[in-house]
Amino acid sequence: MKVILLKDVKAQGKAGQVIDVADGYARNYLFPNNLAKPATSSALNSMKISKEAEERRKKIEHDEAVELCKKLASVTVTVKIRTGANGKLFGALNTAAISEALAEMGYELDKKKIVLTDPIKALGRYVVQIKPYAEVSGKLHIEVVAAE
Numbered sequence: 009m010k011v012i013l014l015k016d017v018k019a020q021g022k023a024g025q026v027i028d029v030a031d032g033y034a035r036n037y038l039f040p041n042n043l044a045k046p047a048t049s050s051a052l053n054s055m056k057i058s059k060e061a062e063e064r065r066k067k068i069e070h071d072e073a074v075e076l077c078k079k080l081a082s083v084t085v086t087v088k089i090r091t092g093a094n095g096k097l098f099g100a101l102n103t104a105a106i107s108e109a110l111a112e113m114g115y116e117l118d119k120k121k122i123v124l125t126d127p128i129k130a131l132g133r134y135v136v137q138i139k140p141y142a143e144v145s146g147k148l149h150i151e152v153v154a155a156e
Contacts, residue, residue: 010047077146
C-alpha cells in the first residue's frame with residue numbers, strides 16, 4: 009500500500025515522502041497514530057501543490073533577505089548607550105539594542121539574526137555580521153555613541 013508520511017518515521021522515511029508499506033502496518037500503526045495517510049490521487053495532488061507553495065514562499069523570503077542585506081550594507085546604524093566617565097559602556101552593547109535602533113530607522117531585523125563575535129564594550133564604529141536567512145549573510149555598520 010502506498011502512503012504519504014505526515015511525520016518522520018524511523019526506518020521508513022521523512023515527512024512528505026511517498027512510500028510503499030504493508031497493508032497491516034499502515035492500517036494498524038501508521039494511520040491510527042496519524043503518521044501517514046493513504047496516497048490517493050487527490051492527496052498526492054494536494055501534497056504537490058503545498059510543496060510548490062512552500063518553495064515559492066522560501067524563494068520570496070530568500071530574495072527579501074538578500075535585498076535587506078544590500079540595503080543595510082550602505083547604512084550606518086547609530087546606537088546611543090549610557091557610558092562611564094572614560095568612554096566605557098555600562099555592560100556591553102547587545103543585539104536587542106541594535107535591533108531596536110534598526111527598527112527606529114525603519115528596518116525590521118530580529119535580534120537573533122545579528123551575530124556579535126565579541127562583545128562591544130566601548131564607543132566607536134564597528135562592523136557586525138547579520139544572517140537574516142539561511143545561507144544569506146551581510147555586514148552592518150554600527151556607530152556606538154554616548155547617550156546624553
